[in-house]
Each structure stands twice: as structure tokens, then as C-alpha cells.
Amino acid sequence: xxxxxxxxxxxxxxxxxxxxxxxxxxxxxxxxxxxxxxxxxxxxxxxxxxxxxxxxxxxxxxxxxxxxxxxxxxxxxxxxxxxxxxxxxxxxxxxxxxxxxxxxxxxxxxxxxxxxxxxxxxxxxxxxxxxxxxxxxxxxxxxxxxxxxxxxxxxxxxxxxxxxxxxxxxxxxxxxxxxxxxxxxxxxxxxxxxxxxxxxxxxxxxxxxxxxxxxxxxxxxxxxxxxxxxxxxxxxxxxxxxxxxxxxxxxxxxxxxxxxxxxxxxxxxxxxxxxxxxxxxxxxxxxxxxxxxxxxxxxxxxxxxxxxxxxxxxxxxxxxxxxxxxxxxxxxxxxxxxxxxxxxxxxxxxxxxxxxxxxxxxxxxxxxxxxxxxxxxxxxxxxxxxxxxxxxxxxxxxxxxxxxxxxxxxxxxxxxxxxxxxxxxxxxxxxxxxxxxxxxxxxxxxxxxxxxxxxxxxxxxxxxxxxxxxxxxxxxxxxxxxxxxxxxxxxxxxxxxxxxxxxxxxx
Numbered sequence: 001x002x003x004x005x006x007x008x009x010x011x012x013x014x015x016x017x018x019x020x021x022x023x024x025x026x027x028x029x030x031x032x033x034x035x036x037x038x039x040x041x042x043x044x045x046x047x048x049x050x051x052x053x054x055x056x057x058x059x060x061x062x063x064x065x066x067x068x069x070x071x072x073x074x075x076x077x078x079x080x081x082x083x084x085x086x087x088x089x090x091x092x093x094x095x096x097x098x099x100x101x102x103x104x105x106x107x108x109x110x111x112x113x114x115x116x117x118x119x120x121x122x123x124x125x126x127x128x129x130x131x132x133x134x135x136x137x138x139x140x141x142x143x144x145x146x147x148x149x150x151x152x153x154x155x156x157x158x159x160x161x162x163x164x165x166x167x168x169x170x171x172x173x174x175x176x177x178x179x180x181x182x183x184x185x186x187x188x189x190x191x192x193x194x195x196x197x198x199x200x201x202x203x204x205x206x207x208x209x210x211x212x213x214x215x216x217x218x219x220x221x222x223x224x225x226x227x228x229x230x231x232x233x234x235x236x237x238x239x240x241x242x243x244x245x246x247x248x249x250x251x252x253x254x255x256x257x258x259x260x261x262x263x264x265x266x267x268x269x270x271x272x273x274x275x276x277x278x279x280x281x282x283x284x285x286x287x288x289x290x291x292x293x294x295x296x297x298x299x300x301x302x303x304x305x306x307x308x309x310x311x312x313x314x315x316x317x318x319x320x321x322x323x324x325x326x327x328x329x330x331x332x333x334x335x336x337x338x339x340x341x342x343x344x345x346x347x348x349x350x351x352x353x354x355x356x357x358x359x360x361x362x363x364x365x366x367x368x369x370x371x372x373x374x375x376x377x378x379x380x381x382x383x384x385x386x387x388x389x390x391x392x393x394x395x396x397x398x399x400x401x402x403x404x405x406x407x408x409x410x411x412x413x414x415x416x417x418x419x420x421x422x423x424x425x426x427x428x429x430x431x432x433x434x435x436x437x438x439x440x441x442x443x444x445x446x447x448x449x450x451x452x453x454x455x456x457x458x459x460x461x462x463x464x465x466x467x468x469x470x471x472x473x474x475x476x477x478x479x480x481x482x483x484x485x486x487x488x489x490x491x492x493x494x495x496x497x498x499x500x501x502x503x504x505x506x507x
Contacts, residue, residue, distance in 0.1 A: 004084055004143055005084075011292040013147065043249065043476065044249065053444055054444040063387065064442060071132060072099050074132070075134045078091070078136070080137055099129050103127055146207070152392075161270075161271050177238055181247065186275075190254055190257050230259060249489075283295065338475060340469070343467055345374065377462065384446070387446060390442030418487035
């Protein structure tokens with residue numbers, strides 16, 4: 001019978017969350033390296049390069065891979081023979097205490113993104129608690145823990161369906177994935193839960209994402225059951241969609257497909273699909289009573305030596321001097337290096353701006369001829385101007401874009417993923433542009449930010465409006481002033497390219 005100390009579990013949770021904030025799982029890095037080496041789409045190859053470089057920088061600097069340091073999801077399997085040294089805390093409370101300490105670590109503070117009263121005032125809890133904890137009693141005398149920090153951009157793209165028993169799961173996935181856009185930051189993994197009831201399928205899907213990347217091993221040995229056949233079918237068909245890295249079009253959209261299933265009612269086929277983004281973060285450990293988990297850091301030499309250089313046709317601009325006539329020359333797919341002053345703002349800031357404009361109040365900042373960057377950065381440490389500061393999903397700001405372009409004098413926007421058709425039309429009508437920074441490269445992007453200060457809505461924490469002074473911040477023109485979207489044209493082109501290559505291979 002093992003006696004597990006509460007403090008060992010708390011310490012292990014704290015250490016694990018710090019660990020996964022800056023260390024990608026090596027199997028995921030190896031899968032990304034393979035995707036990089038075979039990628040033929042230059043836009044996708046550049047995006048994967050930035051993700052890999054960012055990963056190595058984060059591992060070396062021990063700073064978050066992504067500014068969205070996630071909602072904590074923890075699977076705790078407690079052996080039936082386990083005893084605790086004390087019983088004053090529940091497992092949920094122990095996990096929450098470890099989470100609180102991890103996210104408030106002064107050496108590597110993690111962004112607190114959890115809000116209470118989700119249907120009402122949505123007030124930040126300040127310490128990223130509570131965690132989502134799944135507890136299972138199992139045979140044995142130890143504790144097994146799988147813990148992840150799941151970003152909102154990928155979590156928001158989760159899909160659930162109650163299929164008929166005779167319906168094809170693969171068909172549903174292939175039909176549904178393109179509707180999810182690029183806000184989940186591909187390339188990543190898809191976790192699929194099948195069976196049980198609706199809520200059970202969701203838990204199965206999430207737990208499957210804790211498994212190692214091993215699709216190549218499955219390809220090499222061949223499937224041995226229907227579930228493995230389904231993994232391979234979905235993997236092949238999804239990658240033939242041509243969505244590619246960051247949704248810009250390319251050969252690799254997913255690096256693995258994971259499936260968990262349990263028996264279900266004869267009349268039912270519940271299916272849940274949850275994507276993991278390019279900032280995949282999880283770790284697996286055991287406690288046996290001998291002390292806290294000993295998480296060994298990976299070797300930096302295990303990261304690929306990949307460099308990324310801007311092309312000869314890169315456009316360097318001073319954003320402080322730009323007018324609409326200048327940006328009208330920019331074309332979709334171009335790389336632009338931004339220098340000068342930009343403003344930031346996310347959902348809550350846009351909502352408050354909307355309320356102020358409706359009330360006839362003067363805005364606290366002047367957006368005239370400025371770019372707004374959709375970001376909620378991590379707090380700075382040491383001599384940093386700002387902590388990791390990658391883009392958030394631009395689609396969430398679509399409902400505010402017409403207002404911002406029409407009423408504030410805003411010149412353009414910066415974020416990740418696609419814009420909706422109505423927003424592309426607004427961008428066209430106002431002769432604006434939308435620029436895309438690479439999701440999953442937050443630490444790399446932050447190095448281009450030389451100064452940062454809060455200029456409005458300080459009470460919103462990470463949702464406050466900052467003023468960033470940037471130097472050679474790399475972005476891609478994702479929607480130009482004609483309304484052409486790289487997230488529409490890119491996947492269309494690469495889907496056709498893949499089909500043509502397949503036809504050639506078949507003779």
C-alpha cells in the first residue's frame with residue numbers, strides 16, 4: 001500500500017505545468033521536422049520553421065511556447081490501494097494548488113486566462129484556477145497523471161455530433177474540418193472520441209490527445225483493427241484537403257490522428273473531435289510514494305537545427321508613416337516586416353470600445369492610421385519588453401471589424417487564422433489589410449517587440465490595450481486591400497496540387 005503525500009502531488013503539478021509551458025514533447029517536434037522537410041508550400045514551410053525555431057528558443061529560455069498558456073486539463077488515475085498522508089484536501093484542490101503556484105511562478109509567470117461567472121461578468125480568477133480534473137479509480141497502489149495546458153484557439157474548434165450507426169466517421173471529419181478554419185493553429189493532432197454518451201465521447205477525445213505521436217509506426221506496420229484503419233483513413237484524407245500549416249495551404253495539416261472508443265447504445269454513435277494546436281503541451285508521470293515526479297528536461301540537441309530567413313521580396317515598412325495608399329500595394333501572401341508603433345486589443349477591449357462609441361464617449365487611444373494586434377501577452381520578466389506575445393484568433397474580432405474600420409480610423413489588423421467573408425468585404429471596402437503572425441511562435445514574435453506599455457483598460461489584465469514598439473516583426477498579408485484571402489486561395493491551390501500529384505502517381 002502506497003502512502004502518497006499531498007505535497008508531492010502539488011509539487012508535481014506545479015513542476016509539470018512549468019515544464020510543459022516551455023518544452024514541447026519531443027515526438028511532436030520530430031513529427032514537425034518531418035513535415036517541414038517534405039513541405040512544398042513555401043508559406044507553410046516558413047510557418048513550420050518559425051514554430052520549430054520558437055520551440056527551441058522557448059526550451060532554451062524556459063519561457064512559454066505560446067502566450068495562451070492554456071486551461072489546465074488533468075487526468076488523475078488513483079490506485080485503489082493508495083492512501084494519502086492527509087485528507088484535508090480533495091484531489092481537485094491539490095491540482096488547483098499546484099496550478100496556482102505554477103501560473104504565479106515569478107521566474108516564469110504564465111498567463112492567467114480562466115474567468116469565473118462564464119455566462120455573466122467573466123471575471124479573471126487571476127491564477128488560472130480551477131483546473132479541469134478527471135478522476136478515475138483504478139487497480140494498483142500508485143497514481144498516474146496526464147496533464148495538459150490547452151489553448152483556447154484550438155479548444156474552441158471542438159466539434160460534437162450524434163451520428164447514425166451506419167454513418168461514416170471519416171466522412172464527417174473530412175466534411176467538418178474545413179469549417180473549423182485555422183484558429184486551431186495547424187499542423188497539430190486530432191483527438192477523436194467515439195461511443196458512450198455525448199459527454200463521455202468528449203472526455204475520450206481529450207484523453208486521446210495525451211498519447212504519443214506514432215502514426216508513422218502504424219503506417220509502417222499496418223492497421224490491425226478497425227480503429228487503426230480509421231486513424232489511417234482520416235490521416236490520409238485530412239492531409240489531402242490541402243489546409244496546411246496555419247491554414248495557408250500545404251501538404252501537412254495533421255501529424256497524427258488519435259482515437260479512443262468505448263461501447264455505446266445500439267441506436268447511437270456519439271463522436272467528438274478535439275484538435276491540438278502547434279503548441280501541443282502535455283506530460284505523463286506517476287507517483288508511488290517515493291516523492292514528487294522527476295521530470296527530466298529533454299536535450300536541446302534533439303531539436304532540429306532549422307533557420308528561417310525572409311525572402312528577397314520582403315517588404316520592410318515603418319508603420320508610423322503608413323497611409324491607405326501605401327498598403328494598397330501589398331498583395332496576399334507577401335511577407336512584411338513591421339517596425340514602429342502598433343496597438344493591441346482582444347475581445348473584451350473591442351466590446352468596451354463598442355460600448356464607448358455607442359455612448360458617444362471619447363476613446364482613450366487614437367486608432368487613426370494604426371494597426372491593432374490581437375494579442376494577450378504573457379507578463380515580462382527580467383529585461384524583456386514583454387513576455388511571449390503571439391497572435392490570438394482573429395475570427396473572434398470579426399463582429400467588431402466594420403466598426404473599427406469605419407469609426408476609429410484604424411488602418412489594419414494583425415492576428416492569426418482566417419477572416420470571415422463579411423470581414424473580408426469590410427477590409428476591401430475600407431481599403432484596409434489583415435496581416436497574419438504565426439500562431440505557436442509567441443516567444444519568437446516577442447523578440448521583435450522592443451518596448452511595451454499599457455495605454456488603456458488596465459483593469460482588464462492581459463486583455464488591456466498595449467502600445468508596442470516593434471522592429472522587423474514578421475507578418476504575412478493574409479487579406480489584401482482587394483479582399484483576397486490567403487486562407488481561401490492557399491488551401492484551394494494545394495488541394496488541387498495534391499490531387500494532381502495523386503493522379504500522376506496512379507499513372
